[in-house]
Amino acid sequence: xxxxxxxxxxxxxxxxxxxxxxxxxxxxxxxxxxxxxxxxxxxxxxxxxxxxxxxxxxxxxxxxxxxxxxxxxxxxxxxxxxxxxxxxxxxxxxxxxxxxxxxxxxxxxxxxxxxxxxxxxxxxxxxxxxxxxxxxxxxxxxxxxxxxxxxxxxxxxxxxxxxxxxxxxxxxxxxxxxxxxxxxxxxxxxxxxxxxxxxxxxxxxxxxxxxxxxxxxxxxxxxxxxxxxxxxxxxxxxxxxxxxxxxxxxxxxxxxxxxxxxxxxxxxxxxxxxxxxxxxxxxxxxxxxxxxxxxxxxxxxxxxxxxxxxxxxxxxxxxxxxxxxxxxxxxxxxxxxxxxxxxxxxxxxxxxxxxxxxxxxxxxxxxxxxxxxxxxxxxxxxxxxxxxxxxxxxxxxxxxxxxxxxxxxxxxxxxxxxxxxxxxxxxxxxxxxxxxxxxxxxxxxxxxxxxxxxxxxxxxxxxxxxxxxxxxxxxxxxxxxxxxxxxxxxxxxxxxxxxxxxxxxxxxxxxxxxxxxxxxxxxxxxxxxxxxxxxxxxxxxxxxxxxxxxxxxxxxxxxxxxxxxxxxxxxxxxxxxxxxxxxxxxxxxxxxxxxxxxxxxxxxxxxxxxxxxxxxxxxxxxxxxxxxxxxxxxxxxxxxxxxxxxxxxxxxxxxxxxxxxxxxxxxxxxxxxxxxxxxxxxxxxxxxxxxxxxxx
Amino acid sequence: xxxxxxxxxxxxxxxxxxxxxxxxxxxxxxxxxxxxxxxxxxxxxxxxxxxxxxxxxxxxxxxxxxxxxxxxxxxxxxxxxxxxxxxxxxxxxxxxxxxxxxxxxxxxxxxxxxxxxxxxxxxxxxxxxxxxxxxxxxxxxxxxxxxxxxxxxxxxxxxxxxxxxxxxxxxxxxxxxxxxxxxxxxxxxxxxxxxxxxxxxxxxxxxxxxxxxxxxxxxxxxxxxxxxxxxxxxxx
Numbered sequence: 001x002x003x004x005x006x007x008x009x010x011x012x013x014x015x016x017x018x019x020x021x022x023x024x025x026x027x028x029x030x031x032x033x034x035x036x037x038x039x040x041x042x043x044x045x046x047x048x049x050x051x052x053x054x055x056x057x058x059x060x061x062x063x064x065x066x067x068x069x070x071x072x073x074x075x076x077x078x079x080x081x082x083x084x085x086x087x088x089x090x091x092x093x094x095x096x097x098x099x100x101x102x103x104x105x106x107x108x109x110x111x112x113x114x115x116x117x118x119x120x121x122x123x124x125x126x127x128x129x130x131x132x133x134x135x136x137x138x139x140x141x142x143x144x145x146x147x148x149x150x151x152x153x154x155x156x157x158x159x160x161x162x163x164x165x166x167x168x169x170x171x172x173x174x175x176x177x178x179x180x181x182x183x184x185x186x187x188x189x190x191x192x193x194x195x196x197x198x199x200x201x202x203x204x205x206x207x208x209x210x211x212x213x214x215x216x217x218x219x220x221x222x223x224x225x226x227x228x229x230x231x232x233x234x235x236x237x238x239x240x241x242x243x244x245x246x247x248x249x250x251x252x253x254x255x256x257x258x259x260x261x262x263x264x265x266x267x268x269x270x271x272x273x274x275x276x277x278x279x280x281x282x283x284x285x286x287x288x289x290x291x292x293x294x295x296x297x298x299x300x301x302x303x304x305x306x307x308x309x310x311x312x313x314x315x316x317x318x319x320x321x322x323x324x325x326x327x328x329x330x331x332x333x334x335x336x337x338x339x340x341x342x343x344x345x346x347x348x349x350x351x352x353x354x355x356x357x358x359x360x361x362x363x364x365x366x367x368x369x370x371x372x373x374x375x376x377x378x379x380x381x382x383x384x385x386x387x388x389x390x391x392x393x394x395x396x397x398x399x400x401x402x403x404x405x406x407x408x409x410x411x412x413x414x415x416x417x418x419x420x421x422x423x424x425x426x427x428x429x430x431x432x433x434x435x436x437x438x439x440x441x442x443x444x445x446x447x448x449x450x451x452x453x454x455x456x457x458x459x460x461x462x463x464x465x466x467x468x469x470x471x472x473x474x475x476x477x478x479x480x481x482x483x484x485x486x487x488x489x490x491x492x493x494x495x496x497x498x499x500x501x502x503x504x505x506x507x508x509x510x511x512x513x514x515x516x517x518x519x520x521x522x523x524x525x526x527x528x529x530x531x532x533x534x535x536x537x538x539x540x541x542x543x544x545x546x547x548x549x550x551x552x553x554x555x556x557x558x559x560x561x562x563x564x565x566x567x568x569x570x571x572x573x574x575x576x577x578x579x580x581x582x583x584x585x586x587x588x589x590x591x592x593x594x595x596x597x598x599x600x601x602x603x604x605x606x607x608x609x610x611x612x613x614x615x616x617x618x619x620x621x622x623x624x625x626x627x628x629x630x631x632x633x634x635x636x637x638x639x640x641x642x643x644x645x646x647x648x649x650x651x652x653x654x655x656x657x658x659x660x661x662x663x664x665x666x667x668x669x670x671x672x673x674x675x676x677x678x679x680x681x682x683x684x685x686x687x688x689x690x691x692x693x694x695x696x
Numbered sequence: 697x698x699x700x701x702x703x704x705x706x707x708x709x710x711x712x713x714x715x716x717x718x719x720x721x722x723x724x725x726x727x728x729x730x731x732x733x734x735x736x737x738x739x740x741x742x743x744x745x746x747x748x749x750x751x752x753x754x755x756x757x758x759x760x761x762x763x764x765x766x767x768x769x770x771x772x773x774x775x776x777x778x779x780x781x782x783x784x785x786x787x788x789x790x791x792x793x794x795x796x797x798x799x800x801x802x803x804x805x806x807x808x809x810x811x812x813x814x815x816x817x818x819x820x821x822x823x824x825x826x827x828x829x830x831x832x833x834x835x836x837x838x839x840x841x842x843x844x845x846x847x848x849x850x851x852x853x854x855x856x857x858x859x860x861x862x863x864x865x866x867x868x869x870x871x872x873x874x875x876x877x878x879x880x881x882x883x884x885x886x887x888x889x890x891x892x893x894x895x896x897x898x899x900x901x902x903x904x905x906x907x908x909x910x911x912x913x914x915x916x917x918x919x920x921x922x923x924x925x926x927x928x929x930x931x932x
Contacts, residue, residue: 065757140756206759215760219752224766228774248796252788256781260719263774270770312797397838398808404845405854489718540801542808547846551801581897585890586850589860597850597859599920659890 034604036529040107041095046332047105049088051196054340056084056123058203059146061347063130066140066206072129076122083119087112098527099169103184103562105191106160110171113161120157124150131476138473141222145202147476148230148483152194155487159495160187163562166625167618170523174629175499177557178246178507181565182498186237186491192328193233196336197299201229201268204296204339209275211288211346217274223469225267230483232261234490239310240567242319243539245554250498251312257490258310265303272296287362291342294370298334302327317392320535320569322413323384326377333373333427341369341434348438354445361437365430372427376420383416391569392543401546406572407600414602510555510685513631514678516619516645521678523622524671526564528606533570536682549576549683556685559631571603576683584652585659587676609672614649616642616669649673719778833908840909843902851890856910857918860890862925865913870926878907 060077064070071077090112094100100107108116127150131143160183163171173180209216216222238246238254273296276283283289305327309318318324349356356362390409393402403409472479514522525531538544540551552575557563582590589596592610594603620641627633637644649668656663656673667673750762787793795803845854851861862870871881882903885893894903 062757068757136756138754140759141761206757209759210757215751215762217762218764218766219761220763221766221770222761243797248798249789251797252785256784259784260774260777260781262777263770266770266773270767274764395838397835400839400842401846404842405849407854493718540797542801542804542810545801581847581892581894582850583890583892586860590850599853599859658888 034528034606036532036604037096037098039529039532040100040104041092043105044091044095044107045088047191047195048091050340051200051336052084054336054343055149055195055199055203056080058207058343059127059199062142062203062206063127063146066136066143067130067134068136069130069134072126072133076126076129080119080123080126083115083122087115087119090115094169098529100526100529101161101163101171101173101562102526102529102531102564103160103173103180104188104567106157106184106187109169110161110163110165111168113157113163116157117154117161120150120154124154128476128480138470139476139479140205141216141219141226142202142205143476144226144473144479144483145198145205147480148226148487149194149199149202151480151484152190152198152230152234152487155484155491156187156190156194159491160184164625164629166621170618170622172622172625172629173562175562176629177560177563178554179499180560180563181241181244181557182238182246182250182495184563185240186234186495189237189240190234192331193229193236196331197265197303198229198233200299200336200339203343204268204272204292207339207343207346208272208292208296211286211292211342212276212279212282214275214277214279217271217277221267221271225264225271227486228264228267229261231486231489232257232264234487235494236261236306236310237490238494239306239315241537241565242310242312242315243541244537244565245552245557247498247501250494253494255310255312258307262304262307265306266300269296269300269303272299285359287356287359287366288342288346290363290366291338291345291369294366294373295335295337295339295342298330298338298373302331302335305330316539316541317388318384319388319539320567321384321388321391322380322416322568323388324568326380326384329373329380330377333369333376337427338369341365341431344434344438348441349445352442352445352447354441357437357440357444361433365433365437368426368430368433372423372425372430375423375426377423379416379419379423383413383420386416387413391547392541394543401543404547406547407598410570410602411600507554507558509558510553511559512684512686513559513626513633514681515648516623516641517648517674517677518681519622519626519678520614520616520619520645521674521676521681522564524609524675525678528609530574531564531566533566533568533603534572534574535566535569536573536575537565538573538575544573548573549579556683559626561626561629561631571601574679574682578680578682578684582680583659584655584676584680587679588656588660588663588672591672591675609675610667610670612671614669614671614674616645619645648677652676719781836905836908837912839902840905840907840912843898843906844909847894847898848906853918853920855918856913856916857920858922863918863922864910865916865918866921866924867914867928868924868926869929873911873929875907875911878910879903882907 060071087108091108094109094112095107099109101109106113127146131139131147162174164174165171173184175183205216205222235257236254238250239258240254242251242254244251273293276289276293279289283293308314309324309327345356345362387409390403390412394400395402472482536552538548538551545551556575586597588610590598591606593605593607594601620638623633623638623641627638646668650665652673653663653665653668657665750764752761752763754761788796844852844856848861851859852864853859856864858864862868871877871886881891882898883893883895885891887893898906
């Protein structure tokens with residue numbers, strides 16, 4: 001157990017350093033690691049490496065102490081730790097290589113998904129085992145949160161990762177289009193809920209009263225807000241796809257449940273802040289408490305913002321903009337980051353039986369972090385609102401868009417992007433200061449292998465006649481079952497109807513299936529992570545249909561395994577880019593050097609696409625997989641895939657050659673050609689006449 | 697109307713009602729439990745009890761818990777948000793008082809006078825107000841600029857300085873500088889050079905407007921002008 005605590009901290013430092021270093025290339029588009037590939041690495045490193053390891057560290061420290069027993073099995077602890085670190089290493093290797101499922105925060109490919117499941121089960125057995133052999137009759141509130149989080153993450157991970165592999169490192173989501181979007185954001189939202197929020201509330205419930213040496217403000221509040229959170233959270237997923245092609249009723253449920261979440265979320269904040277009553281004088285001096293206060297405050301802010309952003313009209317402006325980036329960083333930098341720092345400042349001296357090396361350095365870190373968060377978040381709010389409004393604005397005549405050129409809206413917020421870099425740098429340097437401080441602290445003391453709290457004692461007293469919930473706290477099995485039911489309810493009533501709809505009333509296709517070449521091009525689009533900056537979801541607003549073309553309907557997405565709606569428009573929407581009057585040669589020039597065709601564009605260049613040969617070994621396997629998933633390819637089509645592909649590719653190569661004689665026609669099998677084919681296909685619907693016939 | 701009968705429309709109220717039911721039951725249990733649990737300890741004797749009275753007897757690894765009552769504003773906030781949720785669903789889905797996004801979009805189009813109802817007879821609103829010549833020219837340039845910004849900037853740059861396509865601001869022209877010639881090029885394109893034919897994508901009106909706008913670019917100084925191409929044509 002004790003070893004794991006240590007490992008957890010080490011792993012966390014790796015995660016921390018990784019996460020923060022990776023944030024920098026996100027600011028400066030490096031030529032080597034392009035944004036589209038690094039962004040998933042950043043999100044995965046922060047969520048699973050940094051926050052994940054911090055959770056495990058917190059649980060491995062607090063759980064034995066709360067249960068008055070050592071961890072269930074030291075071997076499982078080690079397996080869990082090393083398994084998790086291996087998964088992180090795998091992520092660091094695969095994501096820059098472009099091996100991705102392209103589902104946000106679930107980008108890791110299926111072999112890694114299976115590994116995650118196994119490690120998670122190991123963790124679960126270890127945790128529940130410890131709880132079952134506890135020497136305390138009742139479970140403390142932190143443990144409720146640990147159990148709830150573990151269950152929810154297990155369910156989410158498994159259901160979102162249903163994908164059909166075509167090779168060792170390639171697969172397609174079994175869900176298509178709208179269904180995939182619903183499942184993905186059910187996952188995406190609840191990854192935030194049950195990975196970034198509820199485990200951290202558990203940690204807060206242990207470390208905050210410990211550090212403050214104060215009793216928890218209200219036991220009753222903790223009961224209510226725990227059950228309300230685990231029940232309500234799951235439903236709110238569709239608020240990530242408001243005003244989109246998902247069914248209206250699902251969107252409205254997303255809105256409504258998000259609003260109902262304000263009070264339960266604030267319950268956690270209240271219990272945290274009010275626990276500090278009577279300890280505020282110490283908050284001024286103690287670094288750990290200072291960070292915890294900032295963390296809990298940021299939590300309160302983020303969970304207020306979330307429901308507000310779930311209102312459809314607010315969402316119309318804020319969605320796809322930097323506002324959301326600001327919002328998640330209130331949570332990420334503020335809540336998760338600062339709570340972790342607070343815990344570390346309290347825990348490390350304790351583990352090494354010494355005092356913190358320097359309160360002054362900790363204070364410096366505190367101000368760097370706070371200032372960093374403010375600069376980062378405020379600049380993103382400003383950028384988000386500015387750009388969001390510019391996108392929607394019509395000129396005085398009311399007839400035309402005020403800013404028809406997308407780049408104008410990008411140029412407008414460039415200053416804010418620079419401010420963000422400063423904010424990020426401050427926050428990062430603060431973390432470096434902390435690493436030094438903690439390192440010195442650890443060196444000054446020696447590691448205490450075993451804490452007196454762990455010496456097995458006799459059972460705590462069994463309380464009788466103390467109410468139903470008190471009894472329940474003594475029954476971890478039943479508790480877990482009830483928590484699972486609360487968590488599953490949202491999935492049962494929201495997801496399953498949406499998924500079953502396809503069987504009863506399949507969406508009429510508005511598009512043709514992709515040809516072999518287009519399918520390969522789509523995989524290039526996925527591999528390069530284009531969807532991180534380009535959405536494929538035109539919302540039913542006049543400003544959007546004027547700018548991008550007809551709004552998206554479920555029928556546009558019937559063959560989209562997985563969906564590629566994206567969540568941010570750093571560049572313009574590409575849903576109907578194929579309908580735009582752009583020639584193959586324009587795409588070619590644009591992809592090699594975006595600034596040559598679009599002055600002031602911040603898109604990274606993709607020169608390697610023009611020379612990298614297209615991998616054709618899996619084309620047929622890919623089509624077969626798609627056919628299994630319901631895309632109507634006939635066997636003949638699959639057999640002749642490579643011939644068809646070559647024909648189409650040569651056509652594009654010839655077109656390019658005509659426009660620029662320097663481009664060789666024999667270069668038909670490049671990634672560039674496939675990507676162009678895909679882009680030119682995007683948004684091209686079946687002719688209306690054919691559509692009508694199909695309906696009859 | 698046939699859309700009204702589709703599965704999602706019929707069953708959405710069902711899912712909605714299930715959710716309403718579920719929320720009420722679940723929250724009812726929670727709130728009931730909260731209220732029943734010896735609430736209001738503080739005002740039995742009329743004066744606020746101190747912390748010792750609220751301290752629960754259990755402790756975990758040194759952590760004790762108080763049993764403070766729920767802050768009333770917090771409780772009210774929770775009630776209000778629950779009620780809001782139910783009302784929201786009723787308004788949008790059961791009684792459909794307010795518009796869902798698609799209906800809202802139709803309304804937005806109607807307000808802008810753009811809604812095309814194919815079944816309706818030709819609307820009389822096509823009669824445009826009579827404009828003076830300068831006004832006409834002005835509105836034409838404005839419209840032309842819009843068309844240009846949406847369709848042409850990719851190759852000719854926002855200020856007309858040229859990129860993939862030629863510079864439109866200088867005095868050098870490859871295919872002629874008269875309005876008729878420009879309209880011809882826009883209509884037919886110069887396919888071998890990458891300029892596509894626009895006649896299927898833009899109406900004749902729009903093409904005329906953008907041609908007018910392109911001509912107005914003459915003599916402006918773009919930020920990054922492309923080197924001259926074609927023959928120099930003197931200003932007439």
